[in-house]
Amino acid sequence: MPTEDECEAGILREWAKQKPDRRRSTYVERQMFFIWLQKNRADLLEFRSRDKWQDVNGWLIQDEQ
Numbered sequence: 436m437p438t439e440d441e442c443e444a445g446i447l448r449e450w451a452k453q454k455p456d457r458r459r460s461t462y463v464e465r466q467m468f469f470i471w472l473q474k475n476r477a478d479l480l481e482f483r484s485r486d487k488w489q490d491v492n493g494w495l496i497q498d499e500q
Contacts (some may be wrong), residue, residue: 442482443494449476450495465495 437445450468454460469491472479484490 436481436483437478439482439484439490442479445476445479446472446491446494447498449479450498459499460495465492468495 449472453468453471454464466488469488472491480487480491482490
């Protein structure tokens with residue numbers, strides 16, 4: 436199982452590919468990206484968590500600051 440840090444790094448790389456303009460994202464954009472991850476890159480969601488959506492959403496928000 437990949438570590439949480441490895442998954443976070445991979446998720447942020449995918450986010451940068453899909454959202455290259457770097458403007459602040461909306462909640463819906465982050466939610467749509469999470470759904471995309473579930474369908475297309477489930478391997479990046481193989482970390483231990485009680486609520487993966489909350490973790491990923493927090494990482495994306497933090498990355499934009």
